[in-house]
Amino acid sequence: MPRRNFIIGCVCGSTIVLALGYFTVRWQVMTSAATTIRQAELHVRSGDHSGAREILATLMWFEPSHHQGLLIRGISLNADRMFAESIAALEQIPVESPSYEDAGTTLVSSLIHDGWLERAEAVLIQHLGRFPQSAQSRENLVRLYLSQLRGRAAMAVLQDYQRAYPEDLSVLPHMLDLEAKILTANDRVRSLETADMRHPRQAAVILALARAYAMLGMTEHARSRFQAALDLKPRDPVTRIHAAEFQFECGDAAAARHLLQMDTAAQPENDDRYLFLLCRMAAKSNEIAQSYAHLQKAMALRPHEETYVLMQSALLRHMGRADEAAAVGQEAVHLAEARKRLMVLSDQLDRRQPSAPQCAEIAELLEQLGHPGQATGWRRVARAVVP
Amino acid sequence: MNKVHRNTAAALIVLTLVSTVAGYLYVYRSSNASENVSTHDAVIASSVGPSVQADLASPFRFELMTPQSGIDFVYYGAPGPQAYMTGQNGGGVGVLDLDNDGRIDLFFVNGSDFDQPATGLKTSNRLYRCTADFQYEDVTRNSGLMAHGFGMGCAAADYDNDGFTDLFVACYGPDRLWHNNGDGTYTETTVAAGVGSDQWGTSAAFADLDADGFPDLYVVNYVEWLSDELPCHPPGHPEINSVCSPMDRSGQADLLYHNTGDGQFAEIGAAAGVDLAADGKGLALAIADFDVDGRLDIYVVNDTSPNFLFHNPGHMPFDEVGTQQGVAISSDGRVGSGMGVACADYDHNGYLDLCVTNFRNQINDVYAGLGPAGFVPANASLGMDMISRSPLGFGIVLADFNLDTWPDLFVANGHFQDWTVLGPEHEYQMHPQLLWNRNGQRFEDVSEPSGDYFRQRWLGRAAAVADLDNDGDADLVVTHLSATPALLRNDSSPAGGSIRLELIGTRSSRQSLGSRVEIVSDSGHLVTSVPSGGSFQASHDRRVLLATGAAESIDEIRVWWSGGNVEVWKNVTADDDGGLRLIEGSGNVTVR
Numbered sequence: 009m010p011r012r013n014f015i016i017g018c019v020c021g022s023t024i025v026l027a028l029g030y031f032t033v034r035w036q037v038m039t040s041a042a043t044t045i046r047q048a049e050l051h052v053r054s055g056d057h058s059g060a061r062e063i064l065a066t067l068m069w070f071e072p073s074h075h076q077g078l079l080i081r082g083i084s085l086n087a088d089r090m091f092a093e094s095i096a097a098l099e100q101i102p103v104e105s106p107s108y109e110d111a112g113t114t115l116v117s118s119l120i121h122d123g124w125l126e127r128a129e130a131v132l133i134q135h136l137g138r139f140p141q142s143a144q145s146r147e148n149l150v151r152l153y154l155s156q157l158r159g160r161a162a163m164a165v166l167q168d169y170q171r172a173y174p175e176d177l178s179v180l181p182h183m184l185d186l187e188a189k190i191l192t193a194n195d196r197v198r199s200l201e202t203a204d205m206r207h208p209r210q211a212a213v214i215l216a217l218a219r220a221y222a223m224l225g226m227t228e229h230a231r232s233r234f235q236a237a238l239d240l241k242p243r244d245p246v247t248r249i250h251a252a253e254f255q256f257e258c259g260d261a262a263a264a265r266h267l268l269q270m271d272t273a274a275q276p277e278n279d280d281r282y283l284f285l286l287c288r289m290a291a292k293s294n295e296i297a298q299s300y301a302h303l304q305k306a307m308a309l310r311p312h313e314e315t316y317v318l319m320q321s322a323l324l325r326h327m328g329r330a331d332e333a334a335a336v337g338q339e340a341v342h343l344a345e346a347r348k349r350l351m352v353l354s355d356q357l358d359r360r361q362p363s364a365p366q367c368a369e370i371a372e373l374l375e376q377l378g379h380p381g382q383a384t385g386w387r388r389v390a391r392a393v394v395p
Numbered sequence: 396m397n398k399v400h401r402n403t404a405a406a407l408i409v410l411t412l413v414s415t416v417a418g419y420l421y422v423y424r425s426s427n428a429s430e431n432v433s434t435h436d437a438v439i440a441s442s443v444g445p446s447v448q449a450d451l452a453s454p455f456r457f458e459l460m461t462p463q464s465g466i467d468f469v470y471y472g473a474p475g476p477q478a479y480m481t482g483q484n485g486g487g488v489g490v491l492d493l494d495n496d497g498r499i500d501l502f503f504v505n506g507s508d509f510d511q512p513a514t515g516l517k518t519s520n521r522l523y524r525c526t527a528d529f530q531y532e533d534v535t536r537n538s539g540l541m542a543h544g545f546g547m548g549c550a551a552a553d554y555d556n557d558g559f560t561d562l563f564v565a566c567y568g569p570d571r572l573w574h575n576n577g578d579g580t581y582t583e584t585t586v587a588a589g590v591g592s593d594q595w596g597t598s599a600a601f602a603d604l605d606a607d608g609f610p611d612l613y614v615v616n617y618v619e620w621l622s623d624e625l626p627c628h629p630p631g632h633p634e635i636n637s638v639c640s641p642m643d644r645s646g647q648a649d650l651l652y653h654n655t656g657d658g659q660f661a662e663i664g665a666a667a668g669v670d671l672a673a674d675g676k677g678l679a680l681a682i683a684d685f686d687v688d689g690r691l692d693i694y695v696v697n698d699t700s701p702n703f704l705f706h707n708p709g710h711m712p713f714d715e716v717g718t719q720q721g722v723a724i725s726s727d728g729r730v731g732s733g734m735g736v737a738c739a740d741y742d743h744n745g746y747l748d749l750c751v752t753n754f755r756n757q758i759n760d761v762y763a764g765l766g767p768a769g770f771v772p773a774n775a776s777l778g779m780d781m782i783s784r785s786p787l788g789f790g791i792v793l794a795d796f797n798l799d800t801w802p803d804l805f806v807a808n809g810h811f812q813d814w815t816v817l818g819p820e821h822e823y824q825m826h827p828q829l830l831w832n833r834n835g836q837r838f839e840d841v842s843e844p845s846g847d848y849f850r851q852r853w854l855g856r857a858a859a860v861a862d863l864d865n866d867g868d869a870d871l872v873v874t875h876l877s878a879t880p881a882l883l884r885n886d887s888s889p890a891g892g893s894i895r896l897e898l899i900g901t902r903s904s905r906q907s908l909g910s911r912v913e914i915v916s917d918s919g920h921l922v923t924s925v926p927s928g929g930s931f932q933a934s935h936d937r938r939v940l941l942a943t944g945a946a947e948s949i950d951e952i953r954v955w956w957s958g959g960n961v962e963v964w965k966n967v968t969a970d971d972d973g974g975l976r977l978i979e980g981s982g983n984v985t986v987r
Contacts, residue, residue: 190729192756194785194820224785225840257781259837292776314728322721322771330768334719341701344724348699352643355630 034070041067041074048080057084073100075107083114091122103138113144120152123206125213128152136165140172150182155199156216157223159191170381177392180385181359184370187377188347188354193223211240215247222254230254238267245274249282261289280309284316291319296326312378314343346376364393453841454797454890455829457871457883459848460529464882467533471518472506472545473854473876474811478626478636479509481567483811484597484678485789485856485876487548487932490863491560493538494579497972498525499861499936501872503880504546504564509622513543520546520564524579528864529882539581544568548857548932552601554610555658556905565596565614565932574658590660594647595620600928602682602691602909603957604707609654610904613669613928615677615695616647629814637812641676641732642699648672649695668712669693669705676700681738682909682927683747685720686767689959691909691927694722696733696751719769722749722762726772731757735858735931739793739802740764740922742835745913747924748773752788752806752931755822759783759791759806761838778837779830786825787811790858790931794869799890800918800942801832807855807873807931824852827873848881860926861936867893867973869940874932891918891944894969896952897937898925901979903958906937911955918944938974952977960984 037044044067051060061084068077078097085094098115101107112135119128132149136142146169153162166183169176200217203210218233234251241247252267268282276282283306290299300323307316318340324333350373357366367390375383474482489502501523507513516533519541523531535541545567554561559575569591573581585591595617601610618641626636648670652660664670679696686692690707694717697703701723705713717723725731732754741748746764753759758780762770774780786808793802808825815823829845830838842849854876863870864884871883900907908927913920921942926935943949948968954977955961962982969975 190756194756194822195818198820222781225781225783227781230781254781257775257778259776259778259833288775315726316728318721318724318726318728318772325721325765325769326771328768330719333721333769337718337721337723340728341718341723344701344728344730347728348642348730356643 037066037070041071041077045076045080048077048084052080052084052087055087057087060084075101075105075111079107079111079114082111082118086114086118086121089121091118094118095122095124103134109135109139109142112139113142113148116145116148120148123203124210125152125156125203126210129212140169141176143178146179147182150186154186154191155196156212157191157193157196157219158216159186162186167381170385174381174385177385177389180382180389181357183379183382184350184354184357187374187379187382188351193220196220197224209240211237211244211247214240215250218254219250222257227258231258243271243274245270245276245279245282248274249276249279249285253281253285256285256289256292261292264289277305278309280306280313280316283309284319287319291323291326296323299323300327312343314340314347317343343377346373349373350377362389362393364390367393453829453844454799454831454887455803455841455845456886456888457829457846457848458886459846460882460884461879464529465531465533466501466523466879466882468503468505468521468523469517469879470503470506470856470874470876471513472508474638474813475508475510476636477510478638479622480620480624480638481545481595481622482506482508482876483638484547484932485854486546486874487565487598487857487934488859488872488874488880489549489551489562489934490859490861490872490936491551491562491934493522493524493560493575494577495559497865499863499865500524501531501880501882502540502549502551502562503874504549504932505543506547507543507545516541519543525863529884534579538579539576539583540573542571542583544571547596548598548615549934550599550601550612550928551934552610552908552927552937553904553906554601554612554654556609556900558905560906563590563599563601563612563614565599567595569593570596570599570614584658588658588660589662590614590652592616592650592662594650596650597677598679598928598932600680600682600908600934601906602693602927603654603904603907604651604682604691604693605653606690606903606957606959607654607656608900608902608904608958609656610906610908611654612650612652612660613680613682613693614650614652615680616649616675617641617678617698618644618646618676620644629812629817632817635814635816637814640699644676646671646673646676646697646700649675649677663711666711667705668715669695669703671703671715674700675703677703678734679736679931680928681736681749683738683924684909684911684955685747685749685764687746687911687955688767689955689961691957694736694738694749696736698732698734699730701730702733702751716769721770721772725751725753725757725760726762726774727758729757731760734787734789735791735807736929737791737793737804738924738926738929741793741802741804741832742773743801743919743921744835745920745922747911747922748793750791750793750804752783752791755787755810756784759788778839782828782830782838782840786822786828788828789856790873790933792858792860792871792930792935794860795832795940795942796829796869796885797831797887797890798868798893798940798942800921800944801834803832804828804830804838805858805860805871806830807853807858809852809854809856809876811876822852824854826850826852827855846883848883853878853881856931857933858930859933859935860930862895862938862940865895865972865974867895867940891942892947893973894941894943894949894967895974896939896941897974897976898939898954898956899976899978900956900958902960903956903979907954907957907979908937910957912939912941913951913953913955914941914949915951915953916941916943916949917946918942952982954979954982 048060048063082098101111150162215237221230252264255264287302321337371383371386470486486504493500524534550563562573574584598615627639651664676698693705695703704717706716735752737750746766748764749762751760761773763773788806790807792805806828813823814821829842857874868885873881898907952964964982
């Protein structure tokens with residue numbers, strides 16, 4: 009009996025001692041957390057990323073959800089290209105945390121590098137929702153969209169910002185680049201394929217690959233990707249429109265027509281691409297009046313779209329309205345000339361020291377191309393430039 | 396049963412139950428999922444349909460004949476370290492019968508280099524005389540055509556109506572003209588003829604634009620550029636020298652020389668209204684009667700500026716109607732970087748259509764002709780957008796390679812900037828393309844199964860079409876920037892017969908280039924024209940191959956002579972060798 013009591017006493021005592029020790033060490037670690045974080049930050053800044061994680065190890069053992077610790081750990085793992093671990097760390101930081109702003113940008117970087125493009129897009133949208141002035145997130149989202157050949161989505165990000173912060177002119181050169189540059193597929197496929205291989209079943213990636221292959225004329229690759237994209241999102245209007253466009257260009261009008269039969273909830277009639285495809289399909293069937301009606305609806309949504317203006321001219325010519333066709337054709341050529349000149353100016357523009365005449369000319373061209381908001385911005389830049 | 400056994404039995408029962416439930420759930424979910432997938436598949440299968448190109452067999456077969464042909468020409472002056480702009484175009488090709496022996500001879504235009512100017516035979520323009528099918532001998536040295544310079548394109552035509560084909564070469568620097576002496580030799584007549592402009596000529600074509608019986612000469616000029624200008628660089632790579640873009644350079648006015656009929660030409664570009672200097676950065680042209688008014692019009696393809704269509708009203712000046720007629724810009728609404736042009740009635744609507752090659756990441760354009768009403772873009776619905784966006788096309792030919800009456804397309808591709816060090820996405824050499832015309836509804840890319848040549852990458856430039864072996868089908872000659880030209884023998888199984896038509900003008904200019912030809916046969920009503928210009932820096936065989944379908948004869952041939960007459964022949968058959976010569980005045984003149 010005394011022996012048993014002795015053992016119980018020893019166990020209890022040891023437990024108390026251990027608990028005391030644990031709480032003492034924990035108390036010490038937590039009270040010195042700020043110092044540990046600072047030291048870890050210094051290591052990160054000096055490029056010693058594994059050293060930073062070693063310093064953080066004890067803190068993270070006691071406090072696995074320490075936001076700053078997670079942030080530095082995530083950053084250091086990102087720097088060491090351990091993207092999955094970086095994502096795991098950074099995703100634990102809640103939106104409400106003060107560390108979230110920095111964590112978000114690194115998380116996006118890790119997600120993109122790891123091929124999680126859809127997740128990166130979601131994080132960027134959420135991040136921009138919380139920090140709408142984050143230039144880095146905005147640029148990342150634009151870049152992400154461009155990598156998926158989603159030029160319109162990229163432009164929409166910048167336009168939204170411009171509307172919200174008209175006084176901030178820093179976004180104008182990015183918009184100019186988007187206006188002037190042609191989206192090319194050949195330099196996108198590799199990164200999209202890598203992302204798809206790492207994490208299949210990302211609908212946006214698969215659709216982007218389908219479009220890229222279609223642009224490159226690799227129709228069989230494009231076909232299988234469109235099929236996969238439709239498997240994943242059979243009712244997504246954008247996917248269906250792009251797939252229908254592909255089918256139409258492959259000469260299968262019936263398949264294209266089938267794909268364009270959508271739920272009314274999808275509201276495709278608000279998408280000018282849908283309407284323009286209907287226009288092209290009708291024109292191919294020699295239903296010129298019908299084609300023209302579709303085109304007019306599309307042009308009501310995007311009146312300055314050069315392709316639409318050119319098509320209008322062609323349809324008018326088809327209908328025997330030669331004078332109108334010539335006038336609209338002239339407008340199409342003016343738009344094309346304006347776009348070409350914009351490309352030249354975009355290449356020539358010194359972003360740090362733009363000249364007032366250049367800015368004024370850019371404004372004029374953008375006005376012609378139907379972008380009055382951007383034009384106003386460039387006029388302000390022109391006025392602000394020291395002669 | 397002891398306690399341990401009871402516990403074990405209980406555990407086994409629980410595990411079995413759990414497995415059963417889990418298995419059921421899995422099967423249930425899987426069956427639902429497969430049901431969903433099946434439903435989708437049914438929808439998608441009917442939506443996406445079978446592969447259009449899967450297992451697509453090519454009706455074409457081309458054999459590369461250069462190695463055994465005796466042709467050893469290699470262009471001199473391809474872009475080197477200094478990236479001179481003159482090197483990008485490569486040399487043109489002219490297809491002609493220099494001695495009227497019925498065999499088609501070949502003339503290749505050579506370039507030069509500012510640092511090491513061309514000298515000697517190898518770097519001269521070269522003339523190859525055909526001695527047998529696909530056998531040629533180099534007759535340059537004794538032909539009088541040995542010459543060096545920055546040659547670009549050429550035009551082969553009988554400018555003085557003496558029955559022998561003369562040669563004009565457009566150059567960076569003075570253009571040159573050689574008169575065919577009729578004995579296999581040539582005499583340079585540049586100065587006497589007054590056609591030695593020292594601008595940057597690229598392509599040229601002869602055609603009797605004023606219907607006076609003598610072919611006039613249109614020379615397409617490019618941009619202002621001097622060899623001492625610094626090279627350009629790819630964005631962000633100042634270490635790489637690169638050929639500069641024509642985008643921000645001034646264009647040079649095109650030239651129109653009126654043939655005065657006495658061996659001389661008078662430059663009338665300004666009076667004719669074709670001297671649109673700043674706007675024109677031309678690389679190619681095609682001359683034909685596009686609006687079927689009996690007069691020859693001129694279509695000029697410009698690089699980074701809108702293309703021109705000069706309507707011939709029958710007097711000076713011509714009207715520039717490219718915008719009005721819908722052929723000025725690319726169908727994506729952008730100003731294209733036009734390189735080459737082809738002209739034929741691809742859709743059998745009775746009007747000539749135009750196909751234009753553009754830069755990489757731009758689409759090649761198909762402008763469907765509506766005759767007097769102009770043109771409408773037809774690329775996308777023909778499948779051309781997808782086929783053509785990736786390569787950079789130069790020479791382009793519309794010819795009915797399998798004699799099914801539908802003109803097919805050949806495109807010579809290749810970049811002019813070697814940026815391959817920047818990544819695999821920067822292609823330099825490219826695959827040529829052979830596109831099968833499917834009843835005027837689509838062009839299908841059948842390049843790969845059409846011969847070894849199409850499975851290799853080249854720096855394709857000029858392309859000319861000719862029946863090189865007089866076997867009744869269209870063969871090809873393609874020049875390359877850094878390799879011998881490709882002589883491609885057409886070994887395709889013909890879908891029908893053909894007649895090789897040669898027009899001999901008497902009142903019109905002798906070769907009557909640009910004349911419209913209509914035929915009525917078993918195959919329907921077909922329209923074509925005698926080539927004047929076309930492709931890129933090339934001069935085609937002036938003999939026209941007419942597809943006759945299953946019939947041996949053609950019910951009716953109607954020729955709209957360049958001199959203005961329209962003449963009809965009924966129930967026409969070819970000679971034993973498949974040829975047919977129609978002499979102006981020998982048919983029934985129906986209309987003026």
